[in-house]
Every structure is written in structure tokens, then in C-alpha cells.
Amino acid sequence: MNRRMVLYMVGTVIKIEAALMLLPLAVSVIYKESCTKDFLISILIAVAVGFALTLIFKPGSKVIYAKEGFVIVSLAWIALSVIGALPFYISGEIPSYIDAFFETVSGFTTTGASILTDVESMSKGLLFWRSFTHWVGGMGVLVFVMAVLPSVSDRTIHILRAEAPGPVVGKIVPKMKQTARILYVIYIVLTVVMAIFLLAGKMPVFDSIVHALATAGTGGFGIKADSVGSYSPYIQWVLTVFMLIFGVNFNLYYLILLKKIKSVLKNEELIAYIVIVVISSVAITVNIMPMFENLSDSIRHAAFQVATIITTTGYATVDFNQWPTFSKTILLLLMFTGGCAGSTAGGFKMSRVVLLIKKIKRELQKLLHPRSVSVIRMDGKRIDEATMGSLGSYLAIYVLFFCLFVFILGFETFDLESNISVVASCFNNIGPAFGIAGPASSYAMYSPFSKVVLSFAMLLGRLEIFPLILTFSPSTWVKK
Amino acid sequence: MNIIVAGCGKIGKAVIATLCSEGHDVTLLDKNADLINEMTNIYDVIGVCGNCADCETLEEAAIDKAELFICVTGSDEMNMLSCFIAKKMGAKHTVARIRNPEYNDRSLGFMRQQLDLSMSINPELLVAQELYNILKLPSAFKVEYFSRRNLEMIEVKLKNDSPLCGKKLSKLREKQNVEFLIGAVLRGDRVIIPDGSFELAAGDEISIAAAPADMQKLLKGLGILKKQARSVMILGGSKTAYYLSKMLLASGNEVKIIEKDTARCEQLSELLPKAVLIGGDGSQQELLLEEGLRSLDAFVALTGMDEENILISIFASNQNVPKVISKVNRDEMAKMAENLGLDCIVSTKSITSDIILRYTRALNNSLGSSIETLYKIMNGKVEALEFKVLNDSKLLGVPIKDLTIKPGILIAGIIRAGKKTIIPKGDDVILQGDRVIILSAEYRISNLADILR
Incomplete structure (x- = not known):
């Protein structure tokens, strides 16, 4: 284990975070808010810690292996959240540090689960920081580090693999740095386009920017008590469309830029994603029709809720907690599928679902014809057995952790529906759940211990479990 | 520069490592997905799995944007075909490895022209040349x-x-x-x-x-002259052994080749009538002694196995053979062999990557001067480059002592009018049309003007 390199990278990430906090600082200066000094203090702390780490642990060798990649990513994300919680805590707007930590983890992991009971009273700078964490966490902090810093190491692919979601992670151009830059450029352009669309719908400037940032990261922190319910239908449609756009693999946008439209249209994950969105929206529209006055309202609300859940964003236009069980069940299932691999969405990922179905089909065929040999293909490419094997183990560990978290929340006094949906929501980085933690309420009533556990669940979900487990297993750190 | 390397064998790996250290954008092509995976873990490159003569695979690797396509798979025919297709699909320059002796005669020029190859490389021939040079100057x-x-x-x-x-x-x-x-x-x-x-x-x-x-x-x-080798024993009847024997025999040396495979012995005997072919296992010490190991001038181990080459070379040096050379493929083996006391090791990989390096640097080059030769010497720590001076006004006509040259760079030689060799002193000047040889320990030089501060 190249410990110096690991800590050096963590220090670098903290320095980057200090730089990123300059934006909310600017916002608070513009609105002349009292939290300006709180941001300054937080930035100073981040700079101090960051420089201390990078200076003390200047690595002799920059060689890293898969192991270091996992550890760098997990420690960096934990450090980000610990430091990122400071502005909330120092300003006193979130009095408990655990609450502030939960809020920040929820931000960086693009969950959007909040412990705030009165969002509208928060200062603008902090609200901006909250949504900005979504944007930063969505594409990945270390990917950002790779995009802006001179090449850290030849083997940064290990870091990308550990941070980027999905069963198969690859570069789109030979150089890591270029890949990271292309992804961020696409990300920034889409975010700006979205903000323009929101502004066109007469949304206030601050609201447009904050919502564009939170939607791009598929996070879902709102700045109103009723999430986005009070905005016009046009704005809700814009949000719906852009949530779905940010739930698609970003590599496909690069292919579109290269004018390879054909291979985009043939992408099996994208097809599955669109089919599921359409079917679920139609089913829910029919189911909730009696609750609304006209068809267009029910279509809008159904589509919005489907988009917000499948892309794991977590806005709400209505309190879907009041919806019939059938609709709620569909939404609960969508929580698990999540968006496409390589997007900013969380969840189990559509490509894994598609691959699992293919695997099941093959197993069935094997039962009928024990000697049959068949290769699993996706997008015309062979998926090797190692990937299929790790897919199986990912599913197993995913289910295991899900059960574990439900068990731990069992010590709380809330009903089972709430607990299960809360775990599903945090683990898949969505935000609102059903029952007591529905879109109209918050996570404030959970005990501090449960909040820490749920923070951990969010990190596990965002980093796809393995990096964090490896970081906390002693054998990773043993000197050999 | 956008470069595609097809084939991740021994040579392919060496080429990829060299190109990456030069900062090029490298795409790999190979049939074996595991190999690609391994390489993308180590180097900052991207891989495409597939047949490198298949248009679709080449298209996926964005062949139309490639400035250089290097094909170094195990098969000459495959390399030629892939380069041909790659060129037609828009690759600017193509380089193929062609190592079969039958293609490396007069037909090579014709083929290179017809296939529109920018360069063909033959690692075996290069190694043989290097070995020959060393045997001439032991x-x-x-x-x-x-x-x-x-x-x-x-x-x-x-x-x-x-x-x-x-x-x-x-x-x-x-x-x-x-x-x-x-x-x-x-x-x-x-x-x-x-x-x-x-x-x-x-x-x-x-x-x-x-x-x-x-x-x-x-x-x-x-006081360090050793006498030229006259009688040479070569272990292993590889292609390199063939090329080397041909050169040695042409300059009147005695060559003895030891090769396990009888059929190959017969083949070589037909190609090299003057050489003595011994069919037997060269790892048997008894056989080597019987064939007169102790009375040799030089012993060259050229089997395909690095370990075998090293061990038998150690045995040969212990028998007081004046010059022992062993060929190794893997660079890490070369270092180990040096620690074991073998001082003369020739690596196929580094010879090939030197050539590719020179070629890519030359492509990058601007007008002032052009790279003619490039070698990595001193364990790869120093680059020796030869430039042809076209019209670099900053350097022309100025005495060397008045040039502000970067530290760690040395002008080692000037060749004037293609025949006069000057070992430069402070008063010598560089003129247009000269060839200048530079040693550089730290800087990456692709242009003669780069040596100035």
C-alpha cells in the first residue's frame, strides 16, 4: 500500500474543495449574508489541512494499484464530507455537527435527503453550497482532480474505476486527463443549457442556478418546503426532461458529438431506460388519474415522479406519499434500478439490470440444455465472465448491506414501510422516501446514530460498496 | 500525437511504454482482452479488442484520426494487411513489423512501396546487426x-x-x-x-x-583492446541467428550454430552452407564442451528463453570464453543478468523502441533540422541523437564555445560533407548540411535548436 500517495491525493482533493468553496463564498458576498465569514473560516481550515497533507506526505513513488485507487476514492469522499460540513456547522444554521455531516454526505453523494425542517429560512450562500455539492459529487471529485491537475500518475485508471459508477468503466479517449475534461465539458454545457431553459420559464436567477446544479448531479436538494411543487408546469417539464438527460451515460453524448448516432440508438442500456420510464409513467398516470382534475396534470406528475426516482434525483411536485399503493410500489422498484451507468444517477444501474436479466436467461437455458455454451453480449460486444462474476457478487453484497441497514434502523420506533423505503432511498442516493420521510417531511426525527448509519449507506451507494469495504478491512492496510 | 499500436506482444509492450513516456495519445489493438486490460492498468492508454485487420475494429479505434499506425503482431502477413487497410482508411503513416527473411530481401522495397508503408521494422535483423557490431569490437x-x-x-x-x-x-x-x-x-x-x-x-x-x-x-x-572474434558459437537457430550468421560468414568468420530442432537445422544448413550446424540441446554443458566451447572467441546465446540464455551465458563465461553475449527479451531480466556478472546483454525490445522513438520524434519535428538517428545509451538514461542541419540560423556559424547550451547536453560529433568526422572543440562551428550528434541526459530533444537555453 502506497500510503503516502493515498494521503497526498486526499490532501489534493481537500485543496480542490477549498477552491470550490470560493463559489458559495462569492454568493454569500453578493447577498451580503453573515455566513461569508463562516465560509472564510471553512476555506482556511480546508487549505491548512490540504497543504499539511500534501506537504507531509509528498510521495516518493507515484505508482498505484487497484487497491490504492479504492482507498484514495473512499478516504477522499469521507474527507470531503467532513470538511464540507463545516460551513453549515460554523454558521450555526445546522446546530448539530452530525446533522451537518449528514446533509453534506447527502449532498456529495447526490442523494438529496435532508434533515432541514425549514429550508426557506437558510441563507443563500449555504443553499448554494448544498446544491453545489450535488454538482461536484455527481460527476466525481477525483475525476475533476484529474481534469484540472497535471497528470498525477500513469495509473489513474484505478481511481476512475473506483469512483465512476457502473459494471464496466473505460476511457473515451486514450488520455485520462482528456477523458475527464471531455466529461466535465459535456457536464458543464448541459448544466448551463438547463439553467437557460429554467430562466426562460421566468424562474428567479438564484433558483435557476441552484436547481440546474442540483438536477445535473441528480441530487435533488430543493430550496422550498414543497420541493418544486410551486413552480409552473413548464419548469416542472424542463426539470423532468433534464433529470432524464442526466440519467443517461455521458459517453453517449460524446458519441453524439462524434456523430455516431447509430451506435447511440442501439445502446441496450438506453433502450431499457427509456422503455422503463415510459411504461412506468403510463401505468402511474392511469393509476393516479382519479386524484387530479385533468389528464395533463396526471401525466405531468406521473412523468415527473418517475423521472425523479429513476434518476435518483429526488425532487417532488406532489406528496406522492398520498398516492395509491400500486404507484408507490412502482416508484419503490424504480428506486432500485436507478439510472444508466456512467451518468450522475445512483441506484443499482440499468446496465446491471440488463446484464442480470441476460444472465438469468442463460442460466435457464443451461437447465434445459446442460451442455449449451453461450456468451453474454451487450451492444454487440462480448461481456467477459469476470465481469459477469463480479456482477453476481455485487448483487449479493448489495442485498446484504440493504438487509443490514434495515435491521439497524429497526431499533428506531418507526414503521417498517418508512424504514425500508428510507434505506432504499439513501442507499440508492435518491432522497425522499415513503411514510414518515416522505417528500413533504425530512429525516430530522431519526436519531444521531441512525443518521451516521444512513450517511454511511449513502457513501456506500455512491461509491458502489467495494471501495469503502476495502478501505475498512484490515487486510488492505497490512504491510506485506 | 494520435498513435495506434496493434499487437501487445513483447515488442508491442516495449513500443507502448516508449510512446507513453513521450506523452502520445496511444490506442491499443489486440485480440486478447486480458492483455489489453493489463496494459490499460499500467499505462494511460485506451484499448480496443478485436482483429486488427478488421475494418470495424479499426474504425472503433478511430483510425481516420491516427497519425501513426504501428502493427507489431506475431504475423508478418497480418501486419502488412492491417497496415494496408489502415492506410486506406485514413491513417497518415503506417509502420509494420516484417521479420521473415524471405520478405526481407530485395522484395521488401517493392512491398513497402506497394503497401504504402512508411517504415518496416525487423527487430531480429536489428538485433543481429547490433550483435555483429559488438563482435567486431569486443x-x-x-x-x-x-x-x-x-x-x-x-x-x-x-x-x-x-x-x-x-x-x-x-x-x-x-x-x-x-x-x-x-x-x-x-x-x-x-x-x-x-x-x-x-x-x-x-x-x-x-x-x-x-x-x-x-x-x-x-x-x-x-590499453583496452580485445581481439576481434573469429570463431563464434551461436546457441539457438532463431531468425536472429540466421541474420547474424549471414553477416559473420560474409566477413569470413567461423560460425557454429546449436539448435535442438533437426528440421530447423536442415533448413538453416540449406540457407547457410558455410555454417556448421549442430543438432542438439545447447543447455547440456557436455555438448557445449564437446563442440569446443573453451577454444571459442565468442559465444552468443539467442534462444527464445531469457532464463536459458542467462544461465548458459554464465556457464560460458566461467569457461573463460573471451566474449559472451546474451539476448534477453524482458528488460527486468537484463538488469538481473547484469547483477549476475554478465556484462554484455542485448535487448530486442530497446532496439525496436529506439527506432520507433526516432520515427515519432522525427514526425513531430519542425523544419530547422531533422532527426536521422536516435539511440538510448547508458542504460536508457542518455539519448544520443543525430540531426541533419538544414537551416537553423541560431546555431549556424557560431563557435561552439559561444553557444549557450543547456546543462546535461553535449555536442559529441559533427560530420561535414558526409565524410569528414570532427570531434568538436570550442572553436568548431556547425554549418548548413552538417550532421550533428548530440548527447542529452535530461531533455527530450526533437529539434536541434532545443539544445539552446
Whole structure:
């Protein structure tokens, strides 16, 4: 284990975070808010810690292996959240540090689960920081580090693999740095386009920017008590469309830029994603029709809720907690599928679902014809057995952790529906759940211990479990 | 530069490593997904799995945007076909590995023209040439030629009993009546570009540049001349062995080749009527002794197995064979073999990557000067480059002592009018049309003007 390199990278990430906090600082200066000094203090702390780490642990060798990649990513994300919680805590707007930590983890992991009971009273700078964490966490902090810093190491692919979601992670151009830059450029352009669309719908400037940032990261922190319910239908449609756009693999946008439209249209994950969105929206529209006055309202609300859940964003236009069980069940299932691999969405990922179905089909065929040999293909490419094997183990560990978290929340006094949906929501980085933690309420009533556990669940979900487990297993750190 | 490398074998890996260290955008092509995975883990490259002569695979690798396509799969025919298709699909330059002797005769030029190849490389032939050069000058463990053999650069390791130990360079230069230059010294892991007051010590590896005609005289004067090899034993009947034997026989040496496979022996015997072919297992010491190992001038181990080459070479040196050379494919093996006491090791990989390196640098080059040759010497720590001076006004006509050259860079030789070799001193000047040989320890030079501060 190249410990110096690991800590050096963590220090670098903290320095980057200090730089990123300059934006909310600017916002608070513009609105002349009292939290300006709180941001300054937080930035100073981040700079101090960051420089201390990078200076003390200047690595002799920059060689890293898969192991270091996992550890760098997990420690960096934990450090980000610990430091990122400071502005909330120092300003006193979130009095408990655990609450502030939960809020920040929820931000960086693009969950959007909040412990705030009165969002509208928060200062603008902090609200901006909250949504900005979504944007930063969505594409990945270390990917950002790779995009802006001179090449850290030849083997940064290990870091990308550990941070980027999905069963198969690859570069789109030979150089890591270029890949990271292309992804961020696409990300920034889409975010700006979205903000323009929101502004066109007469949304206030601050609201447009904050919502564009939170939607791009598929996070879902709102700045109103009723999430986005009070905005016009046009704005809700814009949000719906852009949530779905940010739930698609970003590599496909690069292919579109290269004018390879054909291979985009043939992408099996994208097809599955669109089919599921359409079917679920139609089913829910029919189911909730009696609750609304006209068809267009029910279509809008159904589509919005489907988009917000499948892309794991977590806005709400209505309190879907009041919806019939059938609709709620569909939404609960969508929580698990999540968006496409390589997007900013969380969840189990559509490509894994598609691959699992293919695997099941093959197993069935094997039962009928024990000697049959068949290769699993996706997008015309062979998926090797190692990937299929790790897919199986990912599913197993995913289910295991899900059960574990439900068990731990069992010590709380809330009903089972709430607990299960809360775990599903945090683990898949969505935000609102059903029952007591529905879109109209918050996570404030959970005990501090449960909040820490749920923070951990969010990190596990965002980093796809393995990096964090490896970081906390002693054998990773043993000197050999 | 956008470069595609097809084939991740031994040579492919070496080429990829070199290109990555030069900062190029490299895409790999190979049939084996595991190999690609392995390479993308180590280097900052992207891989495409598939047949490299298949249009779809090439298209996926964005062949139309490639400035250079290097095909080094195991099969010559595959390499030629892929390069041909790649060129048609828009690759700017193509390089193929063609190593079969049948293609490497007069037909090569024709094929290269018809297939529109920018270059063909034959690692086996290159290795054979290098081996031949060393056998001609056994005092050295590495020999490089510049500008059509107008300047020779050799590397010599100073043993404990070497007469050069403890001598100052300025003293050495005074005593000899031939022009020469000690351009670089490798002491431990450190490279030194020495000046006159530098004192040589045992264990140093030094690089000496001189005109080829003077080299023998110089080595004699320095007291480190070993006599030229006359009778050579080659272990293993590979393609390299064939090329080497052909060169050795042509210059009147005795060659004995030991090869396990009888059919291959017959084949070689047909191709090389003058060579003595022994069908037997060369790893048997008894056989080697019976075939007169002790009375040889030189022993060259060329089997495909690095381990076998190293072990048998150690045995041969213990039998007091004056010159023992072993070929290794893996660079890490070369270092181990050096630790085991073998001083003369030739690596296929580094020879090939030197050529590719020169080629890519030359493509990157601007107008002022062009790279003609590039070698990595001193364990790969120093680059020796030959430039043809076209019209670089900053350098032309200025005495060398007045040029502000970067530290760690040395002008090791100037060839004037294609025949006159000048070992430069402070008053010499560079003129248009000269070929200039530069040693660089730190900087990556792709243009002659780069040597100035």
C-alpha cells in the first residue's frame, strides 16, 4: 500500500474543495449574508489541512494499484464530507455537527435527503453550497482532480474505476486527463443549457442556478418546503426532461458529438431506460388519474415522479406519499434500478439490470440444455465472465448491506414501510422516501446514530460498496 | 500525437511504454482482452479488442484520426494487411513489423512501396546487426553508428584492473594522438556528462565517440583492446541467428550454430552452407564442451528463453570464453543478468523502441533540422541523437564555445560533407548540411535548436 500517495491525493482533493468553496463564498458576498465569514473560516481550515497533507506526505513513488485507487476514492469522499460540513456547522444554521455531516454526505453523494425542517429560512450562500455539492459529487471529485491537475500518475485508471459508477468503466479517449475534461465539458454545457431553459420559464436567477446544479448531479436538494411543487408546469417539464438527460451515460453524448448516432440508438442500456420510464409513467398516470382534475396534470406528475426516482434525483411536485399503493410500489422498484451507468444517477444501474436479466436467461437455458455454451453480449460486444462474476457478487453484497441497514434502523420506533423505503432511498442516493420521510417531511426525527448509519449507506451507494469495504478491512492496510 | 499500436506482444509492450513516456495519445489493438486490460492498468492508454485487420475494429479505434499506425503482431502477413487497410482508411503513416527473411530481401522495397508503408521494422535483423557490431569490437558492450558509419560510439565498462581507472580525462586526451571524446559516464545510477577534470573509476560505464577508422587505434592506445572474434558459437537457430550468421560468414568468420530442432537445422544448413550446424540441446554443458566451447572467441546465446540464455551465458563465461553475449527479451531480466556478472546483454525490445522513438520524434519535428538517428545509451538514461542541419540560423556559424547550451547536453560529433568526422572543440562551428550528434541526459530533444537555453 502506497500510503503516502493515498494521503497526498486526499490532501489534493481537500485543496480542490477549498477552491470550490470560493463559489458559495462569492454568493454569500453578493447577498451580503453573515455566513461569508463562516465560509472564510471553512476555506482556511480546508487549505491548512490540504497543504499539511500534501506537504507531509509528498510521495516518493507515484505508482498505484487497484487497491490504492479504492482507498484514495473512499478516504477522499469521507474527507470531503467532513470538511464540507463545516460551513453549515460554523454558521450555526445546522446546530448539530452530525446533522451537518449528514446533509453534506447527502449532498456529495447526490442523494438529496435532508434533515432541514425549514429550508426557506437558510441563507443563500449555504443553499448554494448544498446544491453545489450535488454538482461536484455527481460527476466525481477525483475525476475533476484529474481534469484540472497535471497528470498525477500513469495509473489513474484505478481511481476512475473506483469512483465512476457502473459494471464496466473505460476511457473515451486514450488520455485520462482528456477523458475527464471531455466529461466535465459535456457536464458543464448541459448544466448551463438547463439553467437557460429554467430562466426562460421566468424562474428567479438564484433558483435557476441552484436547481440546474442540483438536477445535473441528480441530487435533488430543493430550496422550498414543497420541493418544486410551486413552480409552473413548464419548469416542472424542463426539470423532468433534464433529470432524464442526466440519467443517461455521458459517453453517449460524446458519441453524439462524434456523430455516431447509430451506435447511440442501439445502446441496450438506453433502450431499457427509456422503455422503463415510459411504461412506468403510463401505468402511474392511469393509476393516479382519479386524484387530479385533468389528464395533463396526471401525466405531468406521473412523468415527473418517475423521472425523479429513476434518476435518483429526488425532487417532488406532489406528496406522492398520498398516492395509491400500486404507484408507490412502482416508484419503490424504480428506486432500485436507478439510472444508466456512467451518468450522475445512483441506484443499482440499468446496465446491471440488463446484464442480470441476460444472465438469468442463460442460466435457464443451461437447465434445459446442460451442455449449451453461450456468451453474454451487450451492444454487440462480448461481456467477459469476470465481469459477469463480479456482477453476481455485487448483487449479493448489495442485498446484504440493504438487509443490514434495515435491521439497524429497526431499533428506531418507526414503521417498517418508512424504514425500508428510507434505506432504499439513501442507499440508492435518491432522497425522499415513503411514510414518515416522505417528500413533504425530512429525516430530522431519526436519531444521531441512525443518521451516521444512513450517511454511511449513502457513501456506500455512491461509491458502489467495494471501495469503502476495502478501505475498512484490515487486510488492505497490512504491510506485506 | 494520435498513435495506434496493434499487437501487445513483447515488442508491442516495449513500443507502448516508449510512446507513453513521450506523452502520445496511444490506442491499443489486440485480440486478447486480458492483455489489453493489463496494459490499460499500467499505462494511460485506451484499448480496443478485436482483429486488427478488421475494418470495424479499426474504425472503433478511430483510425481516420491516427497519425501513426504501428502493427507489431506475431504475423508478418497480418501486419502488412492491417497496415494496408489502415492506410486506406485514413491513417497518415503506417509502420509494420516484417521479420521473415524471405520478405526481407530485395522484395521488401517493392512491398513497402506497394503497401504504402512508411517504415518496416525487423527487430531480429536489428538485433543481429547490433550483435555483429559488438563482435567486431569486443571491448565494447554496446556499439552504435552514426551518419553511415562516420562516427562510432561505444560503451565500455571499466573493470577493476582497467588501465583507465583513476585517470583524468584531460590527461587521457593529451596522450592519445587520435581525436576522441568521452561523452557520458554512468556511475551507479547517476549519469555524468564529464569535463576535463573528471576522474574515471572502476565500475564506471563510459561512452566513447570517435571516427570508426580511429577506434581500433584508440582502444589499443588506451590499453583496452580485445581481439576481434573469429570463431563464434551461436546457441539457438532463431531468425536472429540466421541474420547474424549471414553477416559473420560474409566477413569470413567461423560460425557454429546449436539448435535442438533437426528440421530447423536442415533448413538453416540449406540457407547457410558455410555454417556448421549442430543438432542438439545447447543447455547440456557436455555438448557445449564437446563442440569446443573453451577454444571459442565468442559465444552468443539467442534462444527464445531469457532464463536459458542467462544461465548458459554464465556457464560460458566461467569457461573463460573471451566474449559472451546474451539476448534477453524482458528488460527486468537484463538488469538481473547484469547483477549476475554478465556484462554484455542485448535487448530486442530497446532496439525496436529506439527506432520507433526516432520515427515519432522525427514526425513531430519542425523544419530547422531533422532527426536521422536516435539511440538510448547508458542504460536508457542518455539519448544520443543525430540531426541533419538544414537551416537553423541560431546555431549556424557560431563557435561552439559561444553557444549557450543547456546543462546535461553535449555536442559529441559533427560530420561535414558526409565524410569528414570532427570531434568538436570550442572553436568548431556547425554549418548548413552538417550532421550533428548530440548527447542529452535530461531533455527530450526533437529539434536541434532545443539544445539552446
